Amino acid sequence: MKKITTLLIATALLGAACKNDTEKTVEDDLALGFDLSSLDSTVDPCTDFFQYAAGGWIEKNPIPETESRWGSFNILIEANNARVRGLLDSISTMEGLEKGSYQQMVADFYRTGMDSIAVEKTGITPLQSFLEAIEAVQSFDDYLALAASFEKRGVRMPWGTYVDVDDKNSNAHIMKMTQSGLGMPDRDYYLKSDSVSKYTQKEYRAHIAKMLMMSGYDAPKAQKAADDIYALEYKMAEKAMPRADAWDPDKTYNKKGAEAWMNEVPELKLQNFFTELNVSFDSLVVAQPDYLVFLNEQLPSVKVETLKDYARWHTLHHYADYLPQEWVQEDFNFYGTVLRGNKKMKPRWKRVLASIENGLDEPLGHLFADRYFPESAKKDIEKMVEDMRAVYGERIRQLDWMSDSTKEKALEKLRAFKYKIGYPDKWDDFEGLEIGAEGYLANAVQLDAYNVKENFEKLDEAVDKDEWFMPAHIVNAYYSPSFNEVVFPAGILQPPFYNINAEAAINYGGIGGVIGHEFTHGFDDNGSQYDAHGNLKNWWTDKDRMLFEERTGKMIRQYNAYEPLLETHVNGELTLGENIADLGGVTLAYYGYKKSLDEGRKDVVIDGFNWQQRIFLGWAQVWQTNQTDAYLRNQVVTDPHSPAKYRVNGPMSNMEEFKEAWGCNPNDEMVRPDSVRVVIW
Numbered sequence: 001m002k003k004i005t006t007l008l009i010a011t012a013l014l015g016a017a018c019k020n021d022t023e024k025t026v027e028d029d030l031a032l033g034f035d036l037s038s039l040d041s042t043v044d045p046c047t048d049f050f051q052y053a054a055g056g057w058i059e060k061n062p063i064p065e066t067e068s069r070w071g072s073f074n075i076l077i078e079a080n081n082a083r084v085r086g087l088l089d090s091i092s093t094m095e096g097l098e099k100g101s102y103q104q105m106v107a108d109f110y111r112t113g114m115d116s117i118a119v120e121k122t123g124i125t126p127l128q129s130f131l132e133a134i135e136a137v138q139s140f141d142d143y144l145a146l147a148a149s150f151e152k153r154g155v156r157m158p159w160g161t162y163v164d165v166d167d168k169n170s171n172a173h174i175m176k177m178t179q180s181g182l183g184m185p186d187r188d189y190y191l192k193s194d195s196v197s198k199y200t201q202k203e204y205r206a207h208i209a210k211m212l213m214m215s216g217y218d219a220p221k222a223q224k225a226a227d228d229i230y231a232l233e234y235k236m237a238e239k240a241m242p243r244a245d246a247w248d249p250d251k252t253y254n255k256k257g258a259e260a261w262m263n264e265v266p267e268l269k270l271q272n273f274f275t276e277l278n279v280s281f282d283s284l285v286v287a288q289p290d291y292l293v294f295l296n297e298q299l300p301s302v303k304v305e306t307l308k309d310y311a312r313w314h315t316l317h318h319y320a321d322y323l324p325q326e327w328v329q330e331d332f333n334f335y336g337t338v339l340r341g342n343k344k345m346k347p348r349w350k351r352v353l354a355s356i357e358n359g360l361d362e363p364l365g366h367l368f369a370d371r372y373f374p375e376s377a378k379k380d381i382e383k384m385v386e387d388m389r390a391v392y393g394e395r396i397r398q399l400d401w402m403s404d405s406t407k408e409k410a411l412e413k414l415r416a417f418k419y420k421i422g423y424p425d426k427w428d429d430f431e432g433l434e435i436g437a438e439g440y441l442a443n444a445v446q447l448d449a450y451n452v453k454e455n456f457e458k459l460d461e462a463v464d465k466d467e468w469f470m471p472a473h474i475v476n477a478y479y480s481p482s483f484n485e486v487v488f489p490a491g492i493l494q495p496p497f498y499n500i501n502a503e504a505a506i507n508y509g510g511i512g513g514v515i516g517h518e519f520t521h522g523f524d525d526n527g528s529q530y531d532a533h534g535n536l537k538n539w540w541t542d543k544d545r546m547l548f549e550e551r552t553g554k555m556i557r558q559y560n561a562y563e564p565l566l567e568t569h570v571n572g573e574l575t576l577g578e579n580i581a582d583l584g585g586v587t588l589a590y591y592g593y594k595k596s597l598d599e600g601r602k603d604v605v606i607d608g609f610n611w612q613q614r615i616f617l618g619w620a621q622v623w624q625t626n627q628t629d630a631y632l633r634n635q636v637v638t639d640p641h642s643p644a645k646y647r648v649n650g651p652m653s654n655m656e657e658f659k660e661a662w663g664c665n666p667n668d669e670m671v672r673p674d675s676v677r678v679v680i681w
Helices: 012-016 050-059 074-093 102-114 116-122 125-135 140-151 193-214 221-238 257-262 270-276 290-300 304-316 325-340 347-357 359-372 375-398 404-416 438-459 504-521 542-560 576-598 611-622 629-638 644-653 656-662
Strands: 067-072 159-166 169-179 255-257 283-286 418-422 478-480 485-489 624-627
Touching: 050 611, 050 624, 050 629, 050 644, 067 074, 067 576, 074 102, 074 221, 074 347, 074 359, 074 611, 102 116, 102 347, 102 359, 102 438, 116 438, 125 140, 125 304, 125 438, 140 304, 140 438, 159 290, 159 438, 169 290, 169 438, 193 221, 193 304, 193 325, 221 290, 221 304, 255 257, 255 624, 257 290, 325 359, 325 629, 375 404, 375 504, 375 576, 478 504, 485 504, 504 576, 504 611, 542 576, 576 611, 576 644, 611 644, 611 656, 624 629, 624 644
Parallel strands: 169 283, 418 485
Antiparallel strands: 067 624, 159 169, 255 283, 478 485
16 A cells, blocks of 8 residues: 555535534644545445445546455555565675575575566476376376375375464474365355356366366367366365365364374375375374365275376466466466456566565565664554553453453453564574576475475474564564464555554554454454463353354354345355454454543544544555455455455444444444344453
8 A cells, every 4th residue: 555644625525524523622734644535425424434435545546457456455565566676676686695595595586587588488397397297197006196295395286284383282383184176266166056156167177278288288188187177176175164164273173193094094095195295293183074084085086097187287277377478378367367357467577576475475574674664663563552452451351241250361361462563583594495596487396395394394393483474574464373472564564554644543543453453363253262372272161152152143144144246245154253353453443542542642633533533434444445346256255354345334333433433323324233233342
């Protein structure tokens, strides 16, 4: 997002905007931090606050042809990308960079990626070892050996393996297995039978066939292979765990002794698989046991030629972005245009940047933080974090539905919350990674293998609580349940989330809402299953959990009713955690700012808006968004976040504070009756 500090004084517009008058002191010399031309004054804020706060912005900001979604997030991302490009262009011209330094690795990866002539000349040569290994497969046992070899190189097959923090012992790592192997984003893309889904399925099969033809198959062989691959993936989709269930840590924590799991699925010969990966362990967590059992029962009966075609397709798909232009274009035609509605491919430098972020994102963030992180912002954000912690504690103590014993556990968890702001205190040195001038695809292959090796090596290491799971330049934030911490990279500490030139209420609605959102993730449907030490452990009484789920059940029903496209509804169960966090975020932003008034901050009216209204404008500004229908359709199937409109209207329609701020009537659309209104934290 660009900096939004425009002051547009429009008395008539403001007169239509607010239902209530105020006698508070008016201050016109403070920057509101909200562009008033973004408002749609034809809409009553009590009818559709998203349209009221974003309608003008949407009209002024059509979706660029290279995008499927365009919003405040994207604008800030583009501003950050422009800065990062400047850094990359500068560093890529430097000579004598120390071999193995983060500067050298980023510079060489960028240089080889931007050398389109060399990429065209190289073709798919660096993939020949993959393709030859596939052609050498003669039996199912050969295929299993191939799957292990490819897993070690970062190309997944029907299942995935990785090392992660043990959900029930946050001080230790554990090996995990998960369902994988689909070429489309989710099982629903295979299983739905509406006209749009049928069209997508047809285009997917055509895309597979085209890619196989480009790799050397003749047309009949490519089409038959595509049909067989699709049939195999369809069976996988039928047995895959639905996405909403896959987000539930309790449903996906299925831990047994490694030998017990291996004996349960003997046809997959997991002992050989993990021996090839050079890892050994006593216990294994399988996220979707039914899926693994299905593979054990069905995969051996699949024709060897189909398994080889399947491996070939997924290898080509995995590395399409690093291949000559015809490959990149064909990949974009399906994944960009058909699936997301993009009309035009991004320029090469943006695509190379995205590739760098697929493994070298931390060194890239290091470059960004060295140049751009506003250290002055850190104290402000720390103050907001502590305000949110204090307000959250007050709200927990006042809950009328939670027992004292559960409250004490919740407060213990809240006190244990840690936070990280800006960038890591220590950086990964990427020891052993070889990135050079040989070629773009060769560097990508090296990086994939390194990332897998580094991950597996964690199995025997202590958990590093200083580790970051998001690079410094990214416009985002996260809560880690295993670390019980909230993290705010430098990239998000800019307008409209945090604007050093804006007045405080807008900032509380923006970055304060984000802070509150991440805090609330510690107490959403999933985060609430982890204790103060980051362990998956029940700290609730049965009655309190039941009362919590009564409230979250109301929220599920609310969001299930939202219909962004005809006959396409939001999945209230899949999006529950994010919806709880949105409601908590806006609520904490509101009371966090109110707390700052109690501590002596001056209460003023700016451009006709009182502080209560500015809080809600600050949150809405973050979600000003346009999106294609294809993007929306993909989002409601795959994304645990609700579409932008409902990230604004959803939480606010549940808040009495919103009703009072805008003078809404009980029968207005943005006011839910008490019987269905959700108040959780």
